Amino acid sequence: MDNVIEIWPRELQPKVRYMIIWQCRKLSNILFPSNVIKGMQSLERLMVGWCQSVEVAFDHEGIIVREGNPDIVLPSLTKLVLRYLPKLTHVWKNNLLRIPSSQNLTSLTVVGCSSLRYMFSSSQAKLLVKLQEIAVAECGVLEAIVNEEPKVDDEVATNIIMFPQLNSLKLYHLPNIKSLCPQAYTFEGSFIEEIKVINCPNMRALPSALQCMLELQESNVREVEFFNSAQHHLLDRKFSLSTRGILNVTGIDEPTEKWHNQLEVGCLDKVRFMRVQCCGKLLSVVSSKLMQRLHNIQGLKVWWCDSLEMIFDLQEGVCADVAEKETLITQLSTLTLKYLPKLTHIWKNISQQTHCFENLSSLGVQHCDNLRYIFTISMANVLVNLQNLTVEHCEKVEKIVTRENEEEIFSQEIDYVYLLNLPSLVCFGPDVNNTEIPARRTDVRLCPKFSGNEDEIDSEERVFDFDTDFDIDVDELVVDDDDFAEYNFDERCQVLTIADYQLFRGKVYAYISY
Known part of the structure; x- marks a missing residue:
């Protein structure tokens, strides 16, 4: 409509x-x-x-x-x-x-x-x-x-x-x-x-x-x-590390390397999940040095960082040496990015020989209005275990996969792809005529320029049930699908x-x- x-x-x-x-x-x-x-x-x-x-x-x-x-x-x-x-x-x-x-x-x-x-x-x-x-x-x-x-007049x-x-x-x-x-x-x-x-x-x-x-x-x-x-707070509450291995980074305005150096090496070994939020001046999240210290991280969520331009900036080419594989963050399985208005790259300076992201199985991107694509062909081919890809409410995303040079060939297949409200999306990629999504299951909604958009197919079948559609459970909308869901917190x-x-x-x- x-x-x-x-x-x-x-x-x-x-x-x-x-x-x-x-x-x-x-x-x-x-x-x-x-x-x-x-x-x-x-x-x-x-x-x-x-x-x-x-x-x-x-x-x-x-x-x-x-x-x-x-x-x-x-x-x-x-x-x-x-x-x-x-x-x-x-x-x-x-x-x-x-x-x-x-x-x-x-x-x-x-x-x-x-x-x-x-x-x-x-x-x-x-x-x-x-x-x-x-x-x-x-x-x-x-x-x-x-x-x-x-106050109105003398109202108290x-x-x-x-x-x-x-x-x-x-x-x-x-x-x-x-x-x-x-x-x-x-x-x-x-x-x-x-x-x-x-x-x-x-x-x-x-x-x-x-x-x-x-x-x-x-x-x-x-x-x-x-x-x-009830968490262990470090450095005036900008960092908090729970005993279950959840590191919250809130309100950091220092350059990336500076706040990375403030984190204790011993603490980083315990981090299983990291959430970075409300860091207004942060330009990137994970540097090559931090990449080598987060050995056990399984989940990363970044949101509400208004200046953030990239997530992983590996300028020094880490993750390429097979001999060092055991010391890198190969455990990362879930990556969630939301409300990042200036984000232009998720990965930058990534070698195709990297092992850092081989266990990434779920990637979610929402409300990142400056992002034009999700990954390059070389990066997509690194994500050998990617099972679920969700991209929602990103105004400028034109394609999901892009090509950096003519010799690259995209060969990855994903289990499930969900695309919602991408008004600029024209193809899955890397070429304009690549509209077929390499996935076993797909769901594409509100993508008017994309030929695989399913809105018209279902528009006549969509009937609202006024007895159930108003029974919105915010727990199901936000919490059950959130960071803590896969970690068994029931203390x-x-x-x-x-x-x-x-x-x-x-x-x-x-x-x-x-």
């Missing part, structure tokens, strides 16, 4: 109860302007996904407040799901008159909205008295769930309770979130049954009232999960800490990655 710009016929607005807006690239930057909102009185469930131009979901500007009879906005809306809206900056906007809006909302799920800095204004949050479930994941610049607004905000019926809070992979709400506000914790906070390295504590409620009513808490918590403990701040005591169980 790339050419859809507006989808709001007035005669249908009062009748719509369930709505799914999917893959509309050119939709207006304001999804629901005020004149449309007023007509959607019956809308109960709304899901919006993969609409690249949407900046505002609900714009209240222009809604008239009549004295003694204010308009009620979206009075029937109970469930809202927003997925992969890269330009979204506001869910609700311009409600300066504090008109009652979405007061019956019970469930909110937001995933992959990389321009969103907060979920609610404080005035909007106070209106959502029936909200029971909040799930937010992979929003790279999100700083808070609730943002404080300028103290101990304002928000979300009094909240029972489930899930926050996954939010590298910049620092708090849930301003100090003058707090979450109500009476009904809390489930809290999951995974990879939120800058969030130091939950609101005190929520903490106290969990301590007082711990028997009512079904599950509490914190990953990225239980009775004390949970994030930084040095004790949050829960007693019998409340927590799953922690050590």
Whole structure:
């Protein structure tokens, strides 16, 4: 539905109860302007996904407040799901008159909205008295769930309770979130049954009232999960190494070799998985020297590094000597790259005789908008055990495999290839007429210039099930397919800490990655 710009016929607005807006690239930057909102009185469930131009979901500007009879906005809306809206900056906007809006909302799920800095204004949050479930994941610049607004006249905000019926809070992979709400506000914790906070390295504590409620009513808490918590922190929290061998590198701005030298050689032998995130000035991740020190690494994930241009830069030609094979990172099996806007090369200066990547079986690339190809023929032929290749949401990718010289021949076969939302893709490669994918199984969607695109084939068969499609489980979307899935973390403990701040005591169980 790339050419859809507006989808709001007035005669249908009062009748719509369930709505799914999917893959509309050119939709207006304001999804629901005020004149449309007023007509959607019956809308109960709304899901919006993969609409690249949407900046505002609900714009209240222009809604008239009549004295003694204010308009009620979206009075029937109970469930809202927003997925992969890269330009979204506001869910609700311009409600300066504090008109009652979405007061019956019970469930909110937001995933992959990389321009969103907060979920609610404080005035909007106070209106959502029936909200029971909040799930937010992979929003790279999100700083808070609730943002404080300028005070009106002499308004004083103290101990304002928000979300009094909240029972489930899930926050996954939010590298910049620092708090849930301003100090003058707090979450109500009476009904809390489930809290999951995974990879939120800058969030130091939950609101005190929520903490106290969990301590007082711990028997009512079904599950509490914190990953990225009880870890060994090095160098002012920029590095953390868990006892299970997970190395997190967060917020490094030094040149590659400089921060590599800060890592202890003995620690690197223990690293099984490395995650590099939010390193704004980093240009490359793995140098030839670091390559020789990560003997046991099995997984590498790099995301939200705005200046990163390449992942592996092997200027000194390591990995070519068979005699040194045992000392190199031949165990690497999984590589995941996401939200790297300046990435131009995954591998650079790689010899075709290398052994470093011969066990790589899974490669995933998402939201890397400056990348034009995934690998050269010589690099592709090195990846002799590559089984799964996923490339999604990369604006400039024109081909998957490219040729550096005319003598190169591509001979690799992959088990499964998944290509999604690659608007510039014309061929698998290396030549323009190479549209056949050398894989046993393929799935190609939203690749309009690629002749193997399967959208038209399935468009008539695609039927949304409104009873099940709205039941989005953010755990399945983000966590089950994430770094920790293949590592068996199932430890239980009775004390949970994030930084040095004790949050829960007693019998409340927590799953922690050590």
